Amino acid sequence: MDTNNKQPDNRIIKYLDGELTGDELNDFEKTLAENASIKAELQSMKLAKSVVQHYGLKHQVARVHGSMMAELNTETESINKRGIYPFIRNTMRIAAALFGFMVLFGVYEFVSVSPSKLARENYRSYEVSIERGTGKVSAIETAYLSKKFKLAINYLKKEDSITLKEHFLGALSYLADQQPANAIKEFEVVLNKPDAASSYKDDAEYYLAISHLQNNQPKNAEELFKKIHNDKDHLYHNKVSWWTMLKIKILILKNPGH
Known part of the structure; x- marks a missing residue:
């Protein structure tokens, strides 16, 4: 008992x-x-x-x-x-x-x-932008669009030459497949790429914050959400309310070591 x-x-x-x-x-x-x-x-x-x-x-x-x-x-x-x-x-x-x-x-x-509940509340499926396409759809993108996330992950592991977009979709696939630790690694790869600022930077920051929540790391998530909340020009600014920030503060109080 x-x-x-x-x-x-x-x-x-x-x-x-x-x-x-x-x-x-x-x-x-x-x-x-x-x-x-x-x-x-x-x-x-x-x-x-x-x-x-x-x-x-x-x-x-x-x-x-x-x-x-x-x-x-x-x-x-x-x-x-x-x-x-x-x-x-x-x-x-x-x-x-x-x-x-x-x-x-x-x-x-x-x-x-x-953390997991707040992650679910803020998670939303990412829709691949047509404007970002090059005319050729990769195997990773095809699998992601079909919601075959494990298949997309397998392609990500096997491919030798991975584009920025494929890294991003692979990270989203890890997140959707409840593998936040691997998602964090891939989102960080995206953010460290020199061309990330002009394409997937805002997207990667938001979903990286979600990944940290899912991985029971509210303190790491707070840093990203605070950046998004304070930046009115951020693509996801309206997605992060003061109420979301308050809940993250509560999570940190409950789990000071995370």
Whole structure:
């Protein structure tokens, strides 16, 4: 039972997100039946998730804020008639409710965010640009376009002369095939090429950041995402929001060694 209790949070989060399958799912469900503590923790997580998802916490906070401002305006107009104490009491009550919602939301985000989950949220399939084609489609590109990522990787390993585009598509294939460490190596090859600046630099930086997240390296991902977020001319600037940056900060707090 000690083995199951070492890292219950990660298994609970994966269970709620539907990421547990096969034997891992069966083992966890067996643990739930036998361990009242983990079962109680699961129920707490379900409750927090339900509040966020079904009641729209962000909208709720906005409504509370609107209500607070309305009450403040009303209280201000009648403050001389009613006195200062009801005004302070109502203000404190609304502030406490708002604070409670924010704490709940913050706890849920802190517990539920993970590098792999954030990588999935920001990953999007790359569409090969027709303008970049030379008229001849390589075997690696053909395999990538057909979503045969393992085949594209095999071609990448066998080819003697690899173009910049093929290195990039090979890196994307590694990433799609859940091999982030190899994807990182290939994206770095692309970025170190002298002609990368005029062709795949922005693309490679964004997907390299995704690869670092998938490889459980949020600190490395933060450096790239911060660069993209601060550069309004970057091709992927609009893809990296302040909310994404905040989640990465949370990941670094949770995993300071990564």
